[in-house]
Amino acid sequence: MLPTDVIDRAHAGRCTKEDALLLAAVPLSELFALADELRAEAVGDAVTYILNRNINFTSMCTGTCRFCAFREDDGYKLEIPEILRKVEEAVCAGATEICIQGGLRQDMRLDDYCGILESIKFEFPSVHLHAYSPMEVWHAATGVGDGVSIRDALTALKKSGLGTMPGTAAEILVDEVRARICPDKLNTSQWVEVIRTAHRLGIKTTATIMYGHIESVQDRIDHLFLIRDIQAETHGFTEFVPLPFMPYNNELGRTMIRNGNYGTTGIDDLRMHAIARIVLHTHIQNIQASWVKLGPKLAQYALCCGANDLGGTLMEEKISKSAGATAGEYMPPPEFDWIIRNAGRVPKVRNTLYEYI
Numbered sequence: 546m547l548p549t550d551v552i553d554r555a556h557a558g559r560c561t562k563e564d565a566l567l568l569a570a571v572p573l574s575e576l577f578a579l580a581d582e583l584r585a586e587a588v589g590d591a592v593t594y595i596l597n598r599n600i601n602f603t604s605m606c607t608g609t610c611r612f613c614a615f616r617e618d619d620g621y622k623l624e625i626p627e628i629l630r631k632v633e634e635a636v637c638a639g640a641t642e643i644c645i646q647g648g649l650r651q652d653m654r655l656d657d658y659c660g661i662l663e664s665i666k667f668e669f670p671s672v673h674l675h676a677y678s679p680m681e682v683w684h685a686a687t688g689v690g691d692g693v694s695i696r697d698a699l700t701a702l703k704k705s706g707l708g709t710m711p712g713t714a715a716e717i718l719v720d721e722v723r724a725r726i727c728p729d730k731l732n733t734s735q736w737v738e739v740i741r742t743a744h745r746l747g748i749k750t751t752a753t754i755m756y757g758h759i760e761s762v763q764d765r766i767d768h769l770f771l772i773r774d775i776q777a778e779t780h781g782f783t784e785f786v787p788l789p790f791m792p793y794n795n796e797l798g799r800t801m802i803r804n805g806n807y808g809t810t811g812i813d814d815l816r817m818h819a820i821a822r823i824v825l826h827t828h829i830q831n832i833q834a835s836w837v838k839l840g841p842k843l844a845q846y847a848l849c850c851g852a853n854d855l856g857g858t859l860m861e862e863k864i865s866k867s868a869g870a871t872a873g874e875y876m877p878p879p880e881f882d883w884i885i886r887n888a889g890r891v892p893k894v895r896n897t898l899y900e901y902i
């Protein structure tokens with residue numbers, strides 16, 4: 546039985562690291578029941594999703610992340626007309642959000658990042674642009690001789706039409722782990738600097754964790770508490786998205802598989818979503834279960850373990866697919882509704898800022 550003081554602190558949004566460590570080891574039924582209770586308290590029975598499209602504009606990258614299956618030396622780069630064609634297709638299908646992320650090209654300057662946003666906004670002024678990870682913003686600000694501050698880069702991107710940012714490139718926000726899985730990526734304090742600056746400029750972001758590789762339970766918990774601390778200060782996170790590491794077609798996964806470790810199991814995934822809900826309760830309302838990573842059936846079950854959002858229709862998805870995800874690249878709205886209703890919940894289409902449409 547969970548101690549009542551742990552339950553009381555969770556309801557009050559004051560779960561401690563010791564509580565989280567304890568929760569990581571309690572029987573699943575108790576953990577899921579508490580997470581589900583807090584979900585109901587936070588958002589009721591609505592389960593949201595968004596009509597959106599992913600555009601990964603280039604697969605070329607100077608990065609060296611050991612978990613990456615997306616980077617290609619002779620990769621592609623989409624030119625603006627091709628990007629606009631994809632946006633048009635998405636808008637015609639009812640998408641309200643375009644999510645844009647790509648590799649770090651040596652020749653891409655801040656102006657190029659701004660140019661993509663401006664071209665889309667010029668043709669499709671009402672579409673919401675959810676674009677560029679903190680790593681891309683860092684690259685735009687500091688790469689190819691621009692040498693502007695993060696604040697100036699974000700201000701320029703916002704002026705060009707940036708609405709919100711994905712809080713990706715977070716992986717595990719513990720430097721010892723980052724040094725082993727993505728040594729050339731921005732470090733924890735740099736990630737936090739980009740996110741804090743974005744929030745201060747009124748650019749909301751999501752928050753993510755990529756778990757299930759070399760990190761410990763304590764690392765996951767430290768990550769969650771860092772996110773919670775930032776949120777207490779800025780209130781700039783719209784949602785938290787646990788992303789299980791996909792072990793295929795990448796160096797890190799190959800090493801793990803050689804040692805008999807095939808990445809997260811379904812139980813581990815559900816536990817992660819439940820603990821995120823409990824640690825972040827009263828701080829971040831929305832916990833997303835990614836149907837692309839989990840598959841629609843496990844994502845549906847995650848709705849009973851603290852999650853209240855299923856992400857987006859996507860239309861295309863390259864990053865998870867290249868690392869072994871098999872759930873597909875597009876899920877139509879009637880299928881979202883079907884999954885949600887069959888979980889006994891109420892489907893709601895949302896925009897990027899979680900307003901119902």
Ligand code: SF4
Nearest residue numbers: 606608609610613648
């Ligand atoms: S994860 Fe992103 S930054 Fe890292 S190598 Fe892959 S594309 Fe590049």
